Amino acid sequence: METYSITLWLFGLALLMTLILRAKSGGLFLHFPLFYSYITYTFSGSLITFLIYRLRPGSYPTSYWFYFLINLLAEFAVLAEVSDHVFEPYPAIRQFGRFLTICISTLFFILYILPSFLQFRPSSLALLDFSLRTSLTKMVIIVALGAAARYYRLPLGRNVAGLMMGFALYLGIYIVSLAAAQIFGKVLYAGIFRFMLPLGSILCLLAWTVAMWQFEVIPRTSWKLGEPGHETLEELSYRLSKLNTTLTRLVRK
Amino acid sequence: MMPLVAYVVIAVLSILVLALLVRKTRLDEPSEAAAEEEYALGLWDGQCLNLSERIFDSADYRWLRDELGFLHLARSLARSRKGLAIRWLKALRGAFEDMVCIPGEVSSGGNAGAHPRSWHLLWLTLRFHLALGYALLVVRLFGPCHRLIPPFDWRPFIPESSSREGRYGMVDLGDLD
Numbered sequence: 001m002e003t004y005s006i007t008l009w010l011f012g013l014a015l016l017m018t019l020i021l022r023a024k025s026g027g028l029f030l031h032f033p034l035f036y037s038y039i040t041y042t043f044s045g046s047l048i049t050f051l052i053y054r055l056r057p058g059s060y061p062t063s064y065w066f067y068f069l070i071n072l073l074a075e076f077a078v079l080a081e082v083s084d085h086v087f088e089p090y091p092a093i094r095q096f097g098r099f100l101t102i103c104i105s106t107l108f109f110i111l112y113i114l115p116s117f118l119q120f121r122p123s124s125l126a127l128l129d130f131s132l133r134t135s136l137t138k139m140v141i142i143v144a145l146g147a148a149a150r151y152y153r154l155p156l157g158r159n160v161a162g163l164m165m166g167f168a169l170y171l172g173i174y175i176v177s178l179a180a181a182q183i184f185g186k187v188l189y190a191g192i193f194r195f196m197l198p199l200g201s202i203l204c205l206l207a208w209t210v211a212m213w214q215f216e217v218i219p220r221t222s223w224k225l226g227e228p229g230h231e232t233l234e235e236l237s238y239r240l241s242k243l244n245t246t247l248t249r250l251v252r253k
Numbered sequence: 254m255m256p257l258v259a260y261v262v263i264a265v266l267s268i269l270v271l272a273l274l275v276r277k278t279r280l281d282e283p284s285e286a287a288a289e290e291e292y293a294l295g296l297w298d299g300q301c302l303n304l305s306e307r308i309f310d311s312a313d314y315r316w317l318r319d320e321l322g323f324l325h326l327a328r329s330l331a332r333s334r335k336g337l338a339i340r341w342l343k344a345l346r347g348a349f350e351d352m353v354c355i356p357g358e359v360s361s362g363g364n365a366g367a368h369p370r371s372w373h374l375l376w377l378t379l380r381f382h383l384a385l386g387y388a389l390l391v392v393r394l395f396g397p398c399h400r401l402i403p404p405f406d407w408r409p410f411i412p413e414s415s416s417r418e419g420r421y422g423m424v425d426l427g428d429l430d
Contacts, residue, residue, distance in 0.1 A: 091357040092378050094371040099379075132260075139267050146274035152354055161275040168271045172264035179260035233357065237370065240377040243349050247384045250309060 008198040009050055015205035016043040019212060026214050034081040035163065038074050045071065065127070072134050076101075078167050079141050085160045086149045089218075091233055092240060093152065100144050108137040125182065128189075132178035139171045157218040162211015166204045173200030308337050311398030331396050338397035342389050349385075353378055 019039050023029050029036050045067040053060045083097020113133045116126065142164055149156055156164070177196035181189030314334070318327035 089356040090354055091371060092353040092355075092374045095375045096378070099375060136260075136263070139264070143267050143271050143274070146271045150274045152350060154354065155277075156275055161277075164271060164275055165268075168268050172268045175264045176257075176261050179257050183254065183257050233370065236352065236355065237374060237377070239352055240349075240374060240381070243345065243352075244377055244381050244384070246305070247345070247381060247388065250305060250388060 005194055005198065008202055009046070012198065012201055012205060013043065013046055013050070015202070015209055016046065018209055019205070022209075022213060028212060028215050031215055032081055032085070032159070032212075034077040034084070038077040038081075041074055042071065068131075069127075072131060075138060075167075076105075078163065079138060079145070082142070082160060082163055082167075083145055086145060086154055086156060090152075090154070092236060096148060097145055100148060101141050104141050104144055105137060108133070108140065113137065128178055128182050132175060132182065135171050135174045135178065139168065139175065142168055142171070155218050158211055158216045162207055166207030166211065169207060170200045170204030173197075173203065305341055308334060308341055309397045314398050331398060334398065335392060335396045338392045339389065342385060342392065346385055349381055 016039060020036070020043060023032075023036050023039075049060065049063050049067050052063045079101055080098070083101055087093050087095070087097040113130065116129045116133055119126070121129075146164060173196060177192055177200065180196075181192050184192065314327055314330055317323045317330060
């Protein structure tokens with residue numbers, strides 16, 4: 001078991017390093033700044049916790065949970081990156097991804113995550129439940145972003161589609177593992193964690209390494225707003241307002 | 254054990270649904286409303302708006318039903334108008350989505366909040382979708398000649414414009430189906 005964990009750990013670090021080196025040589029840092037900030041954080045965190053595990057095993061649980069909790073929040077950077085890349089080229093829906101992310105996060109926090117804080121139970125169980133609920137919220141956000149992109153028939157490209165699929169695989173395995181850990185209890189969940197969580201991370205990193213191997217330019221229409229002979233942003237705003245007025249007039253009829 | 258099964262189902266379904274959603278989208282893939290394109294012709298020069306006024310105007314329905322007494326013909330007209338109204342609303346949505354998906358300049362580094370008007374444009378987009386969804390629902394349920402906003406006639410403090418009522422002649426078609 002020990003050899004298995006360390007092998008997966010080192011393999012994960014190698015994949016993270018590959019992602020960072022490919023981004024450096026291919027200029028991907030500029031295109032995906034939030035995602036690569038997250039990858040850099042994950043690489044540093046994994047490396048430091050690995051060194052603590054080998055050199056000072058007594059401090060490992062504390063450092064692991066500290067890294068794990070920050071990571072739960074840092075993962076929102078991947079969602080922000082995906083939402084920016086899907087919607088940013090289109091001025092009328094530029095903020096739609098962030099709007100969806102904020103709305104779903106707020107709704108789930110109030111109705112789903114907050115009630116878990118109000119229950120009295122051991123801190124380890126509370127932490128597992130919090131992680132489970134946060135992961136499920138992220139899964140809902142990523143599916144909602146995919147649905148919104150599909151609705152508007154927006155081309156995603158290999159980079160963003162790979163980011164989404166890799167993250168969904170990771171979240172799916174996390175959700176199942178955390179739910180199993182809650183149900184099977186303390187005796188079994190250490191074993192589940194040791195096996196499943198690194199597996200989820202490795203699958204996700206493999207998907208990301210393939211998807212982010214090189215930057216892909218997404219084909220869009222041959223012209224853009226504001227180009228000579230084409231519509232300006234002001235004209236787009238005017239036309240959106242006009243369609244709204246038409247519809248409002250109809251509804252108020 | 255049931256919660257675990259539920260979480261497994263949620264996780265697997267989410268991954269499968271996402272895999273279907275992120276399939277490659279072809280730029281030339283026709284939208285749902287592309288077939289209704291002719292309805293949106295002349296959207297910006299007033300022709301399309303005249304068409305909508307004719308579709309949603311219930312005067313001829315009232316004339317058939319009340320003055321000539323042709324109930325069967327009136328019902329038939331209401332049914333065909335309902336189909337026309339739905340197609341017109343879908344065409345409007347298609348025109349709107351085509352416009353919304355026009356790309357603009359993107360700042361390098363992915364600063365999505367760079368343009369101050371982007372939240373205003375998003376508000377217009379969401380408002381349109383809400384109003385359109387509501388209009389489609391009412392038209393599907395009651396037909397195009399039905400009042401889209403409830404009249405609130407029982408509230409005497411809301412003034413009712415007689416000229417507007419005379420022009421459009423509101424009729425409740427709820428009893429026809």
